[in-house]
Amino acid sequence: MAGEPERITVAGHVLDEITAEPVEGAVVLVEALGLTLVTDDNGRFVLDRVPSGVYDINVVHDDYQRLEGNLRVDQPGEFFLAMTASADPNEGLATGVAGVVTDQVSGEPIAEVVVNVAAQGRVATTSTTGRFTLPELMPGRYEVTFSHLGYQPRIDSVNVEIGRVSVVDVVLSVEAIELDPIEVTVERQDVTLQGVGFYERERDGWGDFIDREEIERWATMDLSSALMRFPGVRIVSDPSMPSRRFVMFRRAGESCYPAVYVDDVMMHRGGDDPAGIDDLVDPIAVAGVEVYRGQAGLPPQYWGLNSSCGVVLIWIRRAK
Numbered sequence: 001m002a003g004e005p006e007r008i009t010v011a012g013h014v015l016d017e018i019t020a021e022p023v024e025g026a027v028v029l030v031e032a033l034g035l036t037l038v039t040d041d042n043g044r045f046v047l048d049r050v051p052s053g054v055y056d057i058n059v060v061h062d063d064y065q066r067l068e069g070n071l072r073v074d075q076p077g078e079f080f081l082a083m084t085a086s087a088d089p090n091e092g093l094a095t096g097v098a099g100v101v102t103d104q105v106s107g108e109p110i111a112e113v114v115v116n117v118a119a120q121g122r123v124a125t126t127s128t129t130g131r132f133t134l135p136e137l138m139p140g141r142y143e144v145t146f147s148h149l150g151y152q153p154r155i156d157s158v159n160v161e162i163g164r165v166s167v168v169d170v171v172l173s174v175e176a177i178e179l180d181p182i183e184v185t186v187e188r189q190d191v192t193l194q195g196v197g198f199y200e201r202e203r204d205g206w207g208d209f210i211d212r213e214e215i216e217r218w219a220t221m222d223l224s225s226a227l228m229r230f231p232g233v234r235i236v237s238d239p240s241m242p243s244r245r246f247v248m249f250r251r252a253g254e255s256c257y258p259a260v261y262v263d264d265v266m267m268h269r270g271g272d273d274p275a276g277i278d279d280l281v282d283p284i285a286v287a288g289v290e291v292y293r294g295q296a297g298l299p300p301q302y303w304g305l306n307s308s309c310g311v312v313l314i315w316i317r318r319a320k
Helices: 191-195 198-204 212-218 223-227
Strands: 007-016 027-030 035-038 044-051 053-060 067-073 077-083 096-103 114-117 122-125 131-134 140-147 154-160 165-172 183-187 208-211 233-238 241-251 254-256 259-262 265-268 286-292 311-316
Touching: 027 044, 035 044, 044 067, 053 077, 067 077, 096 114, 096 140, 096 154, 114 131, 122 131, 140 165, 154 165, 191 198, 191 286, 191 311, 198 208, 198 286, 208 212, 212 286, 223 233, 223 241, 223 286
Parallel strands: 007 077, 096 165, 259 311
Antiparallel strands: 007 044, 027 035, 027 053, 053 067, 096 131, 114 122, 114 140, 140 154, 165 183, 208 286, 233 241, 241 254, 259 265, 286 311
8 A cells, every 4th residue: 555664574683792603592583573583592583564663772681781772674674683792691680599498397487597698608587487608608508507406407418509588488396306308499589688677578478579580581671661560550641641551550440540659759749740760770780679559568777758658669780
């Protein structure tokens, strides 16, 4: 039909900037066309019969820096995109052991348990919630000793992987009885989130949480899109600028704006102040996000005038 743009098929190749080797599994986003593609084992993807024009293109891969640019589609053919490898794919990720220690009979957390990794000369003590963290361990398998006056000590072998945290659930018994082996879950934990208590609050079960690994897996181009997955979260457009979007929470049949903090600094006070989080930070810079729809489970330091609607806590990635 006259006036319609010509439809063109082009093929892209994503390569390593240094080695020129193909990058398999890179996520290619062309938002204007509603396309999300993944490169094959030859680093190749195809834009099939798309209208001619100029498009914003984003390419994301866990081991490479995010690639952003403009792509002009005006004739059939092939093009090449070069990605720069990240300096260290584990940069900013914790390597160590964390967990909780409870009483074998009551199931209650035990405070003041001494957790000792003798081979590394590292010692930690559990908090009142029975939790402990031993960060910055070297990768390897270690004997970890758990001891507390009035309980039988126990020694368990725990494997530590680089860029991962081995999360353990440990029980202690007063009697000298045979206990079940400890449960170990290997997690990818960000150093920043570990330091601000993100993972402890996540295990407490209040609020909704999204971390660096999930953000990368979703390959989202803006943070508001990542939060749409949570129940009770709405994304609304600014009538005067539809491309600008705000986060709202649904509560008791009504909608309200939450307060928004970035690294503990209030950026939007909530209430009648729209939460335009996409204006604040690029998703690639985010370590994690906590979403609280109301004050239930909200850390006390964030209680305030407009916290009744809810709070969004955004944490920025830091290098080790």
